[in-house]
Amino acid sequence: MRIELVKRPQYSRVFSALSPFIALVLTLIAGAIMFSALGKNPADALYYYFIDPLRETWSLHELAVKAAPLILIAVGLSICYLSNNWNIGAEGQFIIGAIAGSILPVAFPTFQSWIVLPLMMIMGMIGGAAYGAIPAWLKVRFNTNEILTSLMLVYVAQLFLDWLVRGPWRNPQGMNFPETRTFHPYAILPEIWPESGRAHWGFVFALVAAIALWFVLSKTLRGFEIKVLGQSPRAGRFAGFSAGRMVFFAFMLSGALAGLAGISEVSGAIGQLRPVISPGYGFAAIIVAFLGRLNPLGIVAAGLVLALSYLGGEAAQISIGVSDKVVRAFQGMLLFFVLACDTLIHYRIRFAGPAAKAQEAGQNA
Amino acid sequence: MLEQVLITIATAATPLLIAAVGELVVERSGVLNLGVEGMMIMGAVTGFGVALATGSPWLGVLAAIIVGTLFSLLFGFLTLTLVTNQVATGLALTLLGLGLSGMLGEGFVGLPGVKMTYLNIPYLTDLPFIGKLFFGQDPLFYVSIVLTAGVAWFLFRTRAGLTLRSVGDNHASAHALGINVIGIRYLAVMFGGACAGLAGAYLSLVYTPQWIENMTAGRGWIALALVVFASWRPWRVLAGAYLFGAVSIGQLHAQALGIGVPSQLLSSLPYIATIVVLVLISRNRRLTMINTPASLGRPFVPDR
Numbered sequence: 001m002r003i004e005l006v007k008r009p010q011y012s013r014v015f016s017a018l019s020p021f022i023a024l025v026l027t028l029i030a031g032a033i034m035f036s037a038l039g040k041n042p043a044d045a046l047y048y049y050f051i052d053p054l055r056e057t058w059s060l061h062e063l064a065v066k067a068a069p070l071i072l073i074a075v076g077l078s079i080c081y082l083s084n085n086w087n088i089g090a091e092g093q094f095i096i097g098a099i100a101g102s103i104l105p106v107a108f109p110t111f112q113s114w115i116v117l118p119l120m121m122i123m124g125m126i127g128g129a130a131y132g133a134i135p136a137w138l139k140v141r142f143n144t145n146e147i148l149t150s151l152m153l154v155y156v157a158q159l160f161l162d163w164l165v166r167g168p169w170r171n172p173q174g175m176n177f178p179e180t181r182t183f184h185p186y187a188i189l190p191e192i193w194p195e196s197g198r199a200h201w202g203f204v205f206a207l208v209a210a211i212a213l214w215f216v217l218s219k220t221l222r223g224f225e226i227k228v229l230g231q232s233p234r235a236g237r238f239a240g241f242s243a244g245r246m247v248f249f250a251f252m253l254s255g256a257l258a259g260l261a262g263i264s265e266v267s268g269a270i271g272q273l274r275p276v277i278s279p280g281y282g283f284a285a286i287i288v289a290f291l292g293r294l295n296p297l298g299i300v301a302a303g304l305v306l307a308l309s310y311l312g313g314e315a316a317q318i319s320i321g322v323s324d325k326v327v328r329a330f331q332g333m334l335l336f337f338v339l340a341c342d343t344l345i346h347y348r349i350r351f352a353g354p355a356a357k358a359q360e361a362g363q364n365a
Numbered sequence: 366m367l368e369q370v371l372i373t374i375a376t377a378a379t380p381l382l383i384a385a386v387g388e389l390v391v392e393r394s395g396v397l398n399l400g401v402e403g404m405m406i407m408g409a410v411t412g413f414g415v416a417l418a419t420g421s422p423w424l425g426v427l428a429a430i431i432v433g434t435l436f437s438l439l440f441g442f443l444t445l446t447l448v449t450n451q452v453a454t455g456l457a458l459t460l461l462g463l464g465l466s467g468m469l470g471e472g473f474v475g476l477p478g479v480k481m482t483y484l485n486i487p488y489l490t491d492l493p494f495i496g497k498l499f500f501g502q503d504p505l506f507y508v509s510i511v512l513t514a515g516v517a518w519f520l521f522r523t524r525a526g527l528t529l530r531s532v533g534d535n536h537a538s539a540h541a542l543g544i545n546v547i548g549i550r551y552l553a554v555m556f557g558g559a560c561a562g563l564a565g566a567y568l569s570l571v572y573t574p575q576w577i578e579n580m581t582a583g584r585g586w587i588a589l590a591l592v593v594f595a596s597w598r599p600w601r602v603l604a605g606a607y608l609f610g611a612v613s614i615g616q617l618h619a620q621a622l623g624i625g626v627p628s629q630l631l632s633s634l635p636y637i638a639t640i641v642v643l644v645l646i647s648r649n650r651r652l653t654m655i656n657t658p659a660s661l662g663r664p665f666v667p668d669r
Contacts, residue, residue: 003446005666086452138640144647147399147452148590152636155583163629286456325467332461336443339454343447347666 005347015344020291020302022344023337030333040320048319049312059311061197065269066310068202069094069278071303072261073285075206075213076254078294082217084230085250089135089150090258091282092157093128097259098266099161100127102273105187106169106180116186120263128259129252131157136251140244146251154282162275169273180273189268200268202261207300209257214296226250258282279310280328287335293342306331368498370614375502376572378610379509380405380564384588385595385602386509386516387560392592393520394553395533395660399455400440401561402585403462408433408565410466413576416479425479426505426566433562434555436462441554445547448664463579470576478574481505503571505563510603512560517599529553533658536665546665561585583636590639594646596656605642612638 031049032042053059073090080087101124104116134153138144164180171181189200217223229236229246236243266277288306292299313327343349384401391398408429416425440458443449481503484490489500520526529549532539536546568580587609595601616631647653 005446005448007666081453088456138644142644142648143650143653144640144643145590145593148586148593148643149640151586152583152590152639155636156633159629159633163627166629167627283460286453287460290453323468323471325464325471328464329461329468330464332457332464335457335460336439336454339449339457340443340447343449347448 002351004350005343006350007347011345015341016293019341019344020293020298020338023291023334023341024305026337026341027330027334030337031330034326034329035322038322038326040322044320045316045322048316050308052315052319053308053311058197059315061199062311063304063307064192064199064203067303067307068200068206068268069261069265069281070285070288070306071206071300072202072209072264073254073258073282074288074292074299074303075210075296076257077285077289078292078296078299079213079217079226080250080254081289082230082294083226083246083250084233085136085139085247086147087132087135087150087251087254088147088286089132089152089154089282090254090285091278091280092150092154093131093255093258094262094265094278094282095154095157095161096131096262097124097128097255098262098273098277099164100124100130100259101263102180102183102266105183105267106273109181109184112184112186114186117189117267120187120267121260124259124263125256126259128262129256132251132255132258133248136248140247146247150251161273161277165273165275171272178275182272183267187267188271189264191268198269200264202264202268205260205264206303209260210296210300217296258285284310284331287331287338290335290338290342306334309334368494370618371498372502374607374610374614375498375506376610377613378606379503379506380567380572380584381588381591381609382509382603382606383505383512383567384561384564384585385591385606386513386599387557387564388588389592389595389597389599389602390516390520390529390560391553391557392661393533393597393658394529394550395536395658395663395665396444396550396554397451397455397662398437398440398444398458398554398557399452399589400436400458400462400585401557401588402581402583403459404433404436404558404561405462405565405568405585405588406466406579406581407436407462408562409569409580410470410473410565410576411562412566413473413478413569413574414469416570417473417476420479422479422481422570425570426563429562429566430559431562433558433560433565435558437554437558437561438551440558441551444664445550445554448666451662451664459585467578470578473576474578476576478569478576480574481570505567505571508563513599513603520599530658533660536660536663540665540667546667550665561588564588587635587639590643594642596646596652597658608642609635609638 028046032046035042035045077087077090101120103123104111104120135146135150138149139146166178169180171179189202192199192201225241228239229241229243233243266273270277284306288299288302292302309327309330313324316322317324384405388398388401411432412425412429415428416422440454443454444451483503484501486500490496520530528544532544532546532549540546569576591602591605594605613635616634620628620631
């Protein structure tokens with residue numbers, strides 16, 4: 001028996017909508033098997049992962065805190081991937097954005113005014129965009145593979161942050177801990193509803209970015225240009241679109257959004273710079289982008305799902321003693337299933353056995 | 366002293382070389398597997414675990430090769446049978462490998478590992494200057510050299526190698542000639558997985574005989590860059606791997622000497638060097654186009 005793909009005359013709208021859900025169900029099944037193998041009751045485990053965090057107000061707030069960076073980064077990445085620019089260095093752009101945005105509260109702590117916070121957000125975006133522009137420039141100018149360069153820059157950014165918080169930016173009153181000084185109140189991104197929980201304005205930024213980019217992609221010429229250049233660079237050239245400029249646009253936009261995510265996370269959730277400020281948001285956002293089918297509105301939903309998996313990981317560690325490392329394995333599996341299910345959109349799958357072969361031969365004769 | 370430095374360079378270069386030679390064969394068949402990092406880390410964790418449980422580093426190596434191959438089959442099934450996007454699927458493989466290995470290796474953290482014994486041939490190993498370098502290294506070092514020679518010979522001196530390259534250069538023509546494009550690509554992908562698994566085992570059984578989460582630290586990605594740097598030629602991969610080995614050992618020595626440069630800057634040198642080298646090699650657009658396997662990364666669905 002063999003698996004054969006038969007191209008659909010037109011892509012399937014049904015599977016286009018269904019495939020992320022099929023992938024989620026398959027991931028849950030695989031997860032249940034995995035938990036049984038670990039000797040845990042799979043029903044309990046899945047309950048703690050995916051239901052328990054949704055039961056209390058404070059943990060809904062935590063969900064928004066974790067979803068904000070994922071959504072912000074992933075909507076930017078969707079522009080990159082749609083236009084065939086493989087930016088996988090969002091983690092680095094996130095870090096550089098966080099650093100650039102922290103210049104004011106860390107290096108000029110006495111400058112306290114309401115203007116500090118907006119300046120921090122803008123500087124974070126500029127930092128992320130500038131860092132994203134490096135692989136873009138190398139790609140356009142030197143024809144260098146952007147996948148490898150953008151990834152290498154992640155390691156460089158992580159080491160740079162490590163040096164900053166252990167060296168020049170270390171808190172003078174911090175007992176030698178590798179941390180910067182804590183941000184003053186003017187540099188803290190406020191909570192949306194301070195009475196009920198921790199969710200900060202980063203989540204609002206994420207929603208605004210998603211809606212804005214959805215509009216750009218579906219209603220404007222720029223959105224059309226992104227998709228044409230992604231699917232057929234040749235057709236794009238005939239239409240007068242510049243591939244080089246698109247590389248810069250995609251990388252700098254996604255870099256800016258990753259940078260905004262970085263400074264929002266530091267200013268809204270952490271309150272200072274530390275050697276590690278992200279549990280891999282930049283990479284998990286790649287999964288979010290594909291789970292959301294590269295559609296900004298789909299990405300909002302996908303970001304919430306991945307954020308839930310982070311929260312569930314913490315909950316399951318406390319309640320049933322499953323390591324929080326399981327989460328990343330889960331997320332990796334999810335991306336696999338998403339990609340596999342997307343095949344159904346463009347192809348029908350046929351299981352061809354010897355009988356089918358014979359039948360086919362009969363028809364041809 | 367010089368001999369000692371050369372040996373440590375070889376130790377740093379060998380895992381890069383093994384993984385890159387494997388990926389070279391994969392890319393020569395027209396498939397871009399970005400999951401090297403994931404297959405490598407899976408090899409590292411299984412190699413460590415099996416060696417620890419059995420006491421035999423060789424069984425660890427064998428297990429790492431098997432797991433690397435199985436992991437690559439996952440990639441092969443998606444990209445070759447289900448025709449998914451190769452870039453995205455490779456990324457998925459890396460993310461899955463990093464996640465799974467962290468989970469599997471949690472119990473291994475801090476345990477002393479099993480170190481592979483070095484080659485020791487009476488008289489030869491004791492020769493001055495060259496003895497240790499040529500006859501006293503870990504067995505996998507010799508495997509890596511033989512592997513490079515073998516792949517070079519296979520690709521450019523055998524009929525099967527010619528067939529593999531033709532599949533990578535023009536899959537439609539190869540298919541029209543009756544060559545089983547998908548089958549050959551499966552084999553190439555599995556070879557790449559086996560090599561990546563072996564390279565991972567090298568890290569956890571020879572380079573630093575212990576398990577550390579994310580211990581590959583981007584080496585899988587550097588191996589991918591090496592293939593581009595080498596313009597898809599095995600012996601140039603070897604040269605590139607030793608160049609990178611020299612850079613990473615050089616920065617370690619500089620850190621030990623404490624030359625007043627922040628250690629983080631020195632640690633980032635291998636990554637910066639990768640970028641610089643990629644820029645230098647890709648600058649010439651025409652040359653890159655001639656060297657790159659023409660069907661690299663393109664999906665193939667046989668028409669029936």
